[in-house]
Amino acid sequence: MKCLFVYNPKSGKGKILKHIEYITKTLFSIFKDVLVYPSQAKGDIENQIMSNCSDIDAVVVAGGDGSISEAVNGILHCKKKIYLGILPFGTVNDVAHSLNIPCNYKKALKVIEKQNLFKHDIIKAGDHYGIYVLGGGLFTETSYNTSQRTKKKLGKIAYVLHGLKKFFKTPQKNIVFILNDGTEIENPSFFLFVNSKSVAGQKIDKGARLNDGVGSLVIIKNKKNKVGLTDLIKIIKLFLFGIDKFKGKTIYKQTTSNFKISCENDFNYNLDGECLTAKSIDVEIVKEGINIFI
Numbered sequence: 001m002k003c004l005f006v007y008n009p010k011s012g013k014g015k016i017l018k019h020i021e022y023i024t025k026t027l028f029s030i031f032k033d034v035l036v037y038p039s040q041a042k043g044d045i046e047n048q049i050m051s052n053c054s055d056i057d058a059v060v061v062a063g064g065d066g067s068i069s070e071a072v073n074g075i076l077h078c079k080k081k082i083y084l085g086i087l088p089f090g091t092v093n094d095v096a097h098s099l100n101i102p103c104n105y106k107k108a109l110k111v112i113e114k115q116n117l118f119k120h121d122i123i124k125a126g127d128h129y130g131i132y133v134l135g136g137g138l139f140t141e142t143s144y145n146t147s148q149r150t151k152k153k154l155g156k157i158a159y160v161l162h163g164l165k166k167f168f169k170t171p172q173k174n175i176v177f178i179l180n181d182g183t184e185i186e187n188p189s190f191f192l193f194v195n196s197k198s199v200a201g202q203k204i205d206k207g208a209r210l211n212d213g214v215g216s217l218v219i220i221k222n223k224k225n226k227v228g229l230t231d232l233i234k235i236i237k238l239f240l241f242g243i244d245k246f247k248g249k250t251i252y253k254q255t256t257s258n259f260k261i262s263c264e265n266d267f268n269y270n271l272d273g274e275c276l277t278a279k280s281i282d283v284e285i286v287k288e289g290i291n292i293f294i
Helices: 011-018 020-030 044-051 065-078 094-098 105-114 148-154 157-165 229-241
Strands: 002-007 033-038 058-063 083-088 117-125 128-130 133-137 175-179 184-186 190-194 215-220 251-256 258-271 274-293
Touching: 002 020, 002 044, 002 065, 011 020, 011 058, 020 033, 020 105, 033 044, 044 058, 044 065, 058 065, 065 083, 065 094, 065 128, 065 274, 083 094, 083 105, 105 274, 117 133, 117 258, 128 274, 190 229, 215 229
Parallel strands: 002 033, 002 058, 058 083, 083 274
Antiparallel strands: 117 128, 117 274, 133 190, 133 258, 175 184, 175 258, 190 215, 215 251, 258 274
């Protein structure tokens, strides 16, 4: 089996660089051949995987959730079976926590060595893929606008502080959710589609199975199209207490495999921490779309 090892040199506050020699040596003991590539810029991991599609059987990615998402996109766009191994080196590591992959890199390497596979569902949004979360509205700029320097210094709290700065921003107008049961919801102040037990370091959906063909959709309705303190309180409750206990007259919840979002103008949404823009997207779960070593 031939492996591509890709890593983000900035992950783990740069500490990953101290361990590259050990990681590479261990991977050579696991796989027949190993290609090593450090990412230089955003998109490098995905592009490197796609460039080596025909030559590799497995990808091992060392980095945070963003690096993992890039690897997922690269593998899915290859359109062939490529196994994924994860070495968590990020600030939050939601994907690893949801899969019980150790954040200790030596223990994570032992997981890869055993080569036990889990067929993980994938979120498909238009031509893009995500492994754990899609969101929009309040706070969804936080993960991709929070500076790397701030995250290094403050860790998870950096997301909260940046999110508070963005709180008093009027939600984007003319967005319509078209759900698979025919329900339409206009101009939500916040929405989240979760295929993970953990989001932003919080156990938001403890009962998520990750391979059952559905995700958990949560929408906070906003009839007045005006941000209020109640919206902030609701979002805090969602992350503190989880989806199961999240209830209210203006809250819509559903487990679903697909839905559509449309807008008169381009709108922003967040897929695994990456800011994307569209006028309309069809969102669906690709059941057991990727094989991960766990």
